[in-house]
Amino acid sequence: MDREALVLRNRSMTVAFHTTPLKHNIRRALLHSMSVIPRLPPRRIPGQRILLIRPDHLGDVLLTTPAIRALREALPHAELHALVGPWSARVLTGYSEIDTILTLPFPGFSRQPNENLRSPYQMGVNAARHLRRVAYDAAIIFRPDHWWGAMITHLANIPERIGYDLPDTAPFLTKALEHRHQHVVVQNLRLVERWTGTLNADTVDFNFPFTEVDQFYIDGYLEEWRIDKQQPIFCIHPGSGTWVKQWPEARWAEVADTLTEQLNARVVFTGGEHEVHMIKRIVQHMSQPACIIAGETHIGQLAALYARALVVLGPDSGPLHLAAAVDTPTVTLYGPADPVEFGPWGPPKQHIVLASDIGCRPCRILDWADDNPDFHPCMRDISIAQVLSAARHAAAYSPDS
Numbered sequence: 001m002d003r004e005a006l007v008l009r010n011r012s013m014t015v016a017f018h019t020t021p022l023k024h025n026i027r028r029a030l031l032h033s034m035s036v037i038p039r040l041p042p043r044r045i046p047g048q049r050i051l052l053i054r055p056d057h058l059g060d061v062l063l064t065t066p067a068i069r070a071l072r073e074a075l076p077h078a079e080l081h082a083l084v085g086p087w088s089a090r091v092l093t094g095y096s097e098i099d100t101i102l103t104l105p106f107p108g109f110s111r112q113p114n115e116n117l118r119s120p121y122q123m124g125v126n127a128a129r130h131l132r133r134v135a136y137d138a139a140i141i142f143r144p145d146h147w148w149g150a151m152i153t154h155l156a157n158i159p160e161r162i163g164y165d166l167p168d169t170a171p172f173l174t175k176a177l178e179h180r181h182q183h184v185v186v187q188n189l190r191l192v193e194r195w196t197g198t199l200n201a202d203t204v205d206f207n208f209p210f211t212e213v214d215q216f217y218i219d220g221y222l223e224e225w226r227i228d229k230q231q232p233i234f235c236i237h238p239g240s241g242t243w244v245k246q247w248p249e250a251r252w253a254e255v256a257d258t259l260t261e262q263l264n265a266r267v268v269f270t271g272g273e274h275e276v277h278m279i280k281r282i283v284q285h286m287s288q289p290a291c292i293i294a295g296e297t298h299i300g301q302l303a304a305l306y307a308r309a310l311v312v313l314g315p316d317s318g319p320l321h322l323a324a325a326v327d328t329p330t331v332t333l334y335g336p337a338d339p340v341e342f343g344p345w346g347p348p349k350q351h352i353v354l355a356s357d358i359g360c361r362p363c364r365i366l367d368w369a370d371d372n373p374d375f376h377p378c379m380r381d382i383s384i385a386q387v388l389s390a391a392r393h394a395a396a397y398s399p400d401s
Helices: 003-018 022-035 058-062 065-074 119-134 147-155 184-196 212-224 249-262 273-284 299-308 318-325 384-395
Strands: 049-054 079-084 100-103 138-141 160-164 175-177 233-236 266-269 290-292 312-315 330-334 351-355
Touching: 022 147, 049 065, 049 147, 058 318, 065 079, 065 184, 119 147, 138 147, 138 184, 147 160, 160 184, 175 184, 212 299, 233 249, 233 299, 249 266, 249 273, 249 384, 266 273, 273 290, 299 318, 312 318, 318 330, 330 384, 351 384
Parallel strands: 049 079, 049 138, 079 100, 138 160, 160 175, 233 266, 233 312, 266 290, 312 330, 330 351
Antiparallel strands: none
């Protein structure tokens, strides 16, 4: 199939994928009906208590923290409670701005199938009952399309519910903002401006706090690989969670070998336990020595590692946002996702985005199921030469350059 025909094919499939199916239209009608059912009066509490809902994983939760910090600055005496998935709780534990972290295995985000059609709603009713007992003045639903989170705040009788004006979410909100094609950080900031006033996105605080203990762990781990504190390192995080965002393993091996020589640095591969086998295959293609720390770090230790690196490379994923949050230069490869919304936060010269110019991207589809990978070349279009050039420029970045 020639490239033009491939683009037309993928565009038509993308339209079909994003078309709301009948079962979702039925659900939407039921949600609208639920939203108009009269609720009991909310419980009143002394002081001010606000619930912050973000069901996602590492990257999206990190990109919410500038808004949380701005909210804390505006409301120094309020109680801020974060409701996140158990998979993300540790992301927020270092942020003193948050008083309480609550966890919930949000349906659709736990990476486990629902027991049955009723189970998400049963969980929602139970969650709402607990939230009603705690009692909140307001709730912010940071994920724009998270109707389930908006629903439980409605069922919990939280008097003020703020989110974005999307069809399934808006019926449960008391204030629905217009959703715009903006970076996620900016979207999150808009949701707290009810308390903060208008915020300048260029001056917000985006950083991840890690401890000396985290740094000691990394120093000790690298020493076991004969990498002392004076030895420069760079990191590659080749995993992404979905095949459509993967870059060929052999290319990562060539990039690692070349940058080891050009940067006079050791390469450290990061990832989860499930990515160890992939990383070992990459290292088998290499001629230079490589350190593998995949599966051996929690988020604070990973942040400490990235803070020590000259540059961090990888496909669009949460760890690349973590690297940006410790002010380390990054090179991020984008396929189906839209970097306008989900790109790294920071100066473009410090955080370089690489993407194909193929006409069907960004399709914003992260799961093409069993469709032939040959029909989705957006990641493969990115060349080794582009990655090497970007890595050298990012590693040489300074604020005055």
